[in-house]
Amino acid sequence: MRMRYAKEELKTLTVQLSQAAGLTADDALLFADALVDADLHGVSTHGLSRLSIYLRRMELGLIDPRAALRVERQRAATVALDAANGVGQVQAMKALEMLIPLAKQNGIAAATIRNSQHFGALSYYCNRAAMHGCILLATTNCEPAMSPTGGTDAFFGTNPIAASFPTGKGFTIKIDLSTSAIARGNIIAAAKKKEPIPLGWALDPDGEPTTDAQKALLGTVLTMAGHKGYALAMMVEMLSGVLSGAAVGSEIGSMYKNLDRPQNVGHFFCLLHIDAFMDHAEFICRVDATIESIKAGRKLAGVSEILVPGERSARMAIENDRLGIPIGPETLKELEEWCVRLNVPFLLHQEEKQAAI
Numbered sequence: 001m002r003m004r005y006a007k008e009e010l011k012t013l014t015v016q017l018s019q020a021a022g023l024t025a026d027d028a029l030l031f032a033d034a035l036v037d038a039d040l041h042g043v044s045t046h047g048l049s050r051l052s053i054y055l056r057r058m059e060l061g062l063i064d065p066r067a068a069l070r071v072e073r074q075r076a077a078t079v080a081l082d083a084a085n086g087v088g089q090v091q092a093m094k095a096l097e098m099l100i101p102l103a104k105q106n107g108i109a110a111a112t113i114r115n116s117q118h119f120g121a122l123s124y125y126c127n128r129a130a131m132h133g134c135i136l137l138a139t140t141n142c143e144p145a146m147s148p149t150g151g152t153d154a155f156f157g158t159n160p161i162a163a164s165f166p167t168g169k170g171f172t173i174k175i176d177l178s179t180s181a182i183a184r185g186n187i188i189a190a191a192k193k194k195e196p197i198p199l200g201w202a203l204d205p206d207g208e209p210t211t212d213a214q215k216a217l218l219g220t221v222l223t224m225a226g227h228k229g230y231a232l233a234m235m236v237e238m239l240s241g242v243l244s245g246a247a248v249g250s251e252i253g254s255m256y257k258n259l260d261r262p263q264n265v266g267h268f269f270c271l272l273h274i275d276a277f278m279d280h281a282e283f284i285c286r287v288d289a290t291i292e293s294i295k296a297g298r299k300l301a302g303v304s305e306i307l308v309p310g311e312r313s314a315r316m317a318i319e320n321d322r323l324g325i326p327i328g329p330e331t332l333k334e335l336e337e338w339c340v341r342l343n344v345p346f347l348l349h350q351e352e353k354q355a356a357i
Helices: 007-020 025-040 048-059 088-106 122-131 184-193 213-218 227-242 280-295 311-323 329-342
Strands: 003-005 070-074 078-082 108-116 134-140 161-165 173-177 265-273 325-327
Touching (some): 003 007, 007 025, 007 048, 007 325, 025 122, 088 122, 227 265
Parallel strands (some): 078 108
Antiparallel strands (some): 070 078, 161 173
């Protein structure tokens, strides 16, 4: 059973654990905000459920909590960055903060980042860019989990693509999708709970379809839409891995399995400043008109409302902010264990608010 906890309490606890693991106070705040934001929006596979493995890799020296983001090459509006094996969320936010003024000056700015880690939900960075009147297109490669169409060996990660667009509706249009049939985090979550997965998500180590989450983690995730997902995964690998100078395909270290070497994940950010293309107010009007046109369309039987990407998670964030964020027992147990390990007080209080009927 998942219990609910206040957003600020979860952030505070994450900050304290992160600082105990070596992050500075400012970096711990960045890190905690990214993790808790994922849980707030219902993306628990990329939130606090990952904190334990991040802390473990810091403990083993596989993530440097004090790493400085380094500029390796720069032109007017492009930067090639080295995350220096630092915390992925922290280095990605610092990269975005570097790009925003460049985009506002030049209309567009782009960055590659190498020597990074798994850095959570891409939509977190895209939504932050939207707050600054920008559109961020973001990609990242990941540890091998997905085979190319026709193959059975894991080569690609789930290689997600994301972008967010500001609106006047109180939420951002948020596109954040993996190029796999399902995000691998969902299989990890099922394995932790010892639950089966649907057929069509993954292959076992012998290349056979499986509903066993543990076998799926040893095998490969399937691409979305067959060869089309394969093509998109290749595009992400080119931008995030090859162009950045990061590891590619099977060279990427596994966050969970390879506890003897860094991951060397690569990211790609391309930032557009809306005012370089049209007045921001006009853009918002056009976006809102597009949303209204979509919602005014005919609905399937049994459908009460047509939603746009990002709307459901925005509503969930409002509810979770009011009621408390649901945290599963496995994650809660990990948090308690790390509090003992790092001598941090475990000060979470279960929320007792009820959803409105």
